[in-house]
Every structure is written in structure tokens, then in C-alpha cells.
Amino acid sequence: xxxxxxxxxxxxxxxxxxxxxxxxxxxxxxxxxxxxxxxxxxxxxxxxxxxxxxxxxxxxxxxxxxxxxxxxxxxxxxxxxxxxxxxxxxxxxxxxxxxxxxxxxxxxxxxxxxxxxxxxxxxxxxxxxxx
Numbered sequence: 001x002x003x004x005x006x007x008x009x010x011x012x013x014x015x016x017x018x019x020x021x022x023x024x025x026x027x028x029x030x031x032x033x034x035x036x037x038x039x040x041x042x043x044x045x046x047x048x049x050x051x052x053x054x055x056x057x058x059x060x061x062x063x064x065x066x067x068x069x070x071x072x073x074x075x076x077x078x079x080x081x082x083x084x085x086x087x088x089x090x091x092x093x094x095x096x097x098x099x100x101x102x103x104x105x106x107x108x109x110x111x112x113x114x115x116x117x118x119x120x121x122x123x124x125x126x127x128x129x130x131x
Contacts, residue, residue, distance in 0.1 A: 049093040051083040059088050060095055 052060075063070050072088060081090035 051085050052094045053085050056085055
């Protein structure tokens with residue numbers, strides 16, 4: 001038998017192994033992901049954290065930049081929070097997600113501007129671009 005051959009004489013490439021694994025366990029993996037994904041990332045659960053408007057974003061950024069200007073109460077309330085659109089103290093995911101996206105884009109722009117002759121096919125530029 002030649003190198004890279006399985007017991008039956010079939011080549012054992014990574015693609016053929018992956019196809020075999022998906023055939024054997026693909027249905028189980030798909031069912032597991034679909035059952036557990038909905039538990040943590042259902043659209044109704046996530047919609048609450050992204051229910052914002054422009055006024056909320058402006059007020060929240062103002063609160064983050066200058067917390068001493070906040071005139072509202074910092075005390076915890078016993079009832080649940082209203083959606084972020086109606087309560088400045090409600091937890092949201094829009095501000096952190098947009099902050100992370102802004103950080104990534106700004107970092108990419110600064111990395112590209114720091115390289116004078118950037119080319120995706122030049123290995124020297126690719127190595128120097130990674131911090």
C-alpha cells in the first residue's frame with residue numbers, strides 16, 4: 001500500500017475524513033446546534049438588548065463620557081428594567097458591539113496606514129502588519 005492510503009486502498013485526505021464525519025455525525029451535530037442555539041441566541045431574547053434609538057445612544061454616550069452630569073437615580077429598582085429605548089440605565093448590547101466594531105475598524109485603518117507599500121501578496125508586509 002502506498003502512503004496516505006487507508007485500509008481499503010482509499011486515499012485518506014482531510015476532505016474525505018471530514019465528509020465521512022459529517023455523514024456519520026452531521027445530523028446529531030446539526031440537531032445539537034439548532035436546539036442549543038435557540039436557547040441562548042433567540043431573536044426575541046436578543047431583540048431586547050438592541051431596542052435602542054438615536055436619543056438613547058446619544059444619552060448613553062453622554063453618560064459614559066461624563067457620568068457626573070447624570071441627573072437620574074443610580075439606585076437599583078425592584079421591578080425589571082424597561083427596554084433600553086425607555087430607560088437609560090437598562091443594560092444593552094448595542095453600545096458595546098458598536099464600540100468593538102469601531103475599535104476593529106480604527107485599528108485596521110491605522111495598521112494599513114502605517115505600512116507604506118502594502119500588498120496582500122507580499123509576505124514581508126503581511127509579517128510586519130501583525131503586531
